[in-house]
Amino acid sequence: MATEGNPIIDVKKLTKTYCGGRIRALTDCSLTIRKGEVVVIVGPSGSGKSTFLRSLNLLETPTSGQIIFEGTDISDKKTDINLHRQRMGMVFQHFNLFPHMTVMDNLILAPVKVRHEDPEKAKERARELLSKVGLSDRESAYPIQLSGGQKQRIAIVRALCMNPDVMLFDEPTSALDPEMVGEVLEVMRDLAKSGMTMVVVTHEMGFAKEVGSRVIFMDGGKILEDKPPKEFFENPENERLKLFLSKVL
């Protein structure tokens, strides 16, 4: 099913520079993400993979290039980005749960305030999703009372509560204690199985191999390799990718 769907995100020659062009974070990155795909982005730190991911929902504003999301150029300044962000869930390395709210209030904030859903209906849906990640009993807890793995699972549910068409993951397991990585990856694996379109920046090569429909290698702000996982890991062509894989595998 990997490449059959319609394009959902189309990135065209995305370039991002800082400090008036003196620092180049991304250079001419182009990528098409289709419905149902799980695109895993790997690369050494500082390679631009997080900047690339954060550009997809415009947390970083592109210097040049286009990002077409479901047919709309969202990098155009005239586009109301808030409207499109509702359809793109984002999960952060440091969870970024709202510490002054209970788990339930974290989950229903956006559905109620942005989409003006009935709070009771939003709660019903949130409970359903909570039970899927095995955290039904924590809905009235505050984030500070949760473990890292629980926080990240809640953060995933928070994004899912908006019914997104695509989920973006920015190193979702990098801030976790090793014994908690598994529970978060399992939730992501289930999500992928359910057909969710996902873009995942990660260092978890096992996840890339097993769940990814395509694996992307970035270095120096450029996309250097884009292949199905089997080829990516077994027949790497790019010299820098070979070097990278020899270090991480």
Added chain:
Amino acid sequence: MWWSNLFAGMSPSNFFNFSFLPKYASFFIQGVEYTLLLSVVSVAISVIPALILALMRLSKSGIVRTISGAYISLFRSTPLMVQLYIIYYGLFSLIRIPSYTILGFIDITRFIPGVVALALNSSAYVSEIFRAGILAVDQGQMEAARSLGLSKWQGMKFVVLPQAIKNILPALANELVTMVKESSICSVLGMSELIWGAKTVASTTYKTLAPYVLAAIVYFAINYPASKVIEAIERRMRRGDRR
């Protein structure tokens, strides 16, 4: 000896000679009430313009930032007394305030210009308190809010400001303590607050020291416990963070 006269005026009997009190106590009681009302109302009013100034200062637009920065610099770099004179004789020579008295001794034709001057001055300081409080909230919070589709203002209102409040409240209370002291400047325009009361008693009774000593004691008795309470609350809030 010649020097024994030098300190004659500073003998304890002059310092603490409160014999004027039975007759003139009302000057001090009303003075305290005036002072407290003046400072509480001024700081309370300053909160809204201060929030606007702080948000302007954090704006993306350079012009908006400059306007806010200019206001803050202007009010922080000139003496409060000058601001008071300019507002009283300048602004309020154009605005007529109907003659009216609250609590029987607060004449609003003086009270309102005083509040306006103190509030304008205070908003410059309070806006910096707000700005620092907002900046202390982790940037990821706003990013998470925005990525859920919340607008910038919704992110501020529902996510950032509720967390910033914790940083802001103690500093705001400290600003109130400062204002209780600073409002004494209003005596130069005849607002009958605590210092004005002391001054009046001093010139009526020819006791030039003790009324001011009493005023100092009253200020201290208000501000010292207040700042201790603020400190305690601050400590408790910080403990809440670590939990």
